[in-house]
Every structure is written in structure tokens, then in C-alpha cells.
Amino acid sequence: MNADGRELEALADAPLDELDLEVLRRLDALVDAVDPVPAGLVERIGIALTVEALHAEVAELHLVGEAAGAVRADETSIEAGTITFTTDVLTVMVSVHPEGDRLRVDGWAAPAGLLTVELHQHGDVVVTSSNADGRFSFSDVERGPARFVLRRPAEPTVPIVTPQIEL
Structure with a gap:
């Protein structure tokens, strides 16, 4: 595994930070706007x-x-x-x-x-x-x-x- 692969693996194993949570919040809003849960x-x-x-x-x-x-x-x-x-x-x-x-x-x-x-x-x-x-x-x-x-x-x-x- 090269240095970039080890760096990505270390980031993937790290706990979620505020930036991660903000990305997830925006993704949630996008999905709700584009493909909302059908009524009922x-x-x-x-x-x-x-x-x-x-x-x-x-x-x-x-x-x-x-x-x-x-x-x-x-x-x-x-x-x-x-x-x-x-x-x-x-x-x-x-x-x-x-x-x-x-x-x-x-x-x-x-x-x-x-x-x-x-x-x-x-x-x-x-x-x-x-x-x-x-x-x-x-x-x-x-x-x-x-x-x-x-x-x-x-x-x-x-x-x-x-x-x-x-x-």
C-alpha cells in the first residue's frame, strides 16, 4: 500500500468530526429535496x-x-x-x-x-x-x-x- 492509501485508511478509521457531520447534513437535505419519502x-x-x-x-x-x-x-x-x-x-x-x-x-x-x-x-x-x-x-x-x-x-x-x- 502506498502513502496515499495509508493516509486514506487512517482518515477512514478516524472518528467523525464537524466537517464530516456538515457534509452528512447537506447530503441529507439534498436527498430530501430531490427524492423525498412518498406520502403514506x-x-x-x-x-x-x-x-x-x-x-x-x-x-x-x-x-x-x-x-x-x-x-x-x-x-x-x-x-x-x-x-x-x-x-x-x-x-x-x-x-x-x-x-x-x-x-x-x-x-x-x-x-x-x-x-x-x-x-x-x-x-x-x-x-x-x-x-x-x-x-x-x-x-x-x-x-x-x-x-x-x-x-x-x-x-x-x-x-x-x-x-x-x-x-
């Missing part, structure tokens, strides 16, 4: 990790009727009207109704029974319960990407998670 990415990662950690049952999406396609750069979504999600243990139908600039979401689960139903949207979670017939609803819902998490009393630690849809 942190939430989607959190949900994905939660699903994996809980070994959740992931619901499969089935369209009912015709839905208008929604094009999104950050995640494939479907603009919902009426859709059905199915798993081996539960089928859920969701119907979306405009109420001014907001929405009402009505849902039905089969087999009928009590469920805890979570609406995940924009980093917030709204929780409701189904009745004994498996019916649930959310009112005053914002338009935008959303997903549902359903929990059965018999297996509360194994949630059923729907794909993201566009309400």
Missing part, C-alpha cells in the same frame, strides 16, 4: 410489518359491478362503489355512498357475527363494531385511500386486512 409510505410500511408480525389473514378483493379505475403513483388503488373482500374465514361486502363532499361506508360480514372493524385512512384509525347480523357503518368519511382491518372475537390476534381501496 411510513404508514404502509407500518401496516405491512403489523400484518406480518400478526400473521394476519389478508382479504382478496372482488369487484361488484363496474368501478372507475383510480391511477395513483404511490400504490395501486381502486375507486370503490361496492366491493367484496373474501378470505377462507370471512366475506365482507362494502358499499360507499357520497354524502356531500364526504362519504358513508356500509358493510356486511358473513358469516354474521360481532366484529371489531377498523377504517385506516390518512394515518388515522376509526373503530366501530358490527352488530350480530355482521352489519357495520362509518359516516363522515374522507375520500381517499383506505383499508379495513376486521377482528373476530374468537381470534382477536389474527386480524383480517383488506387491500387498499380508493373511497
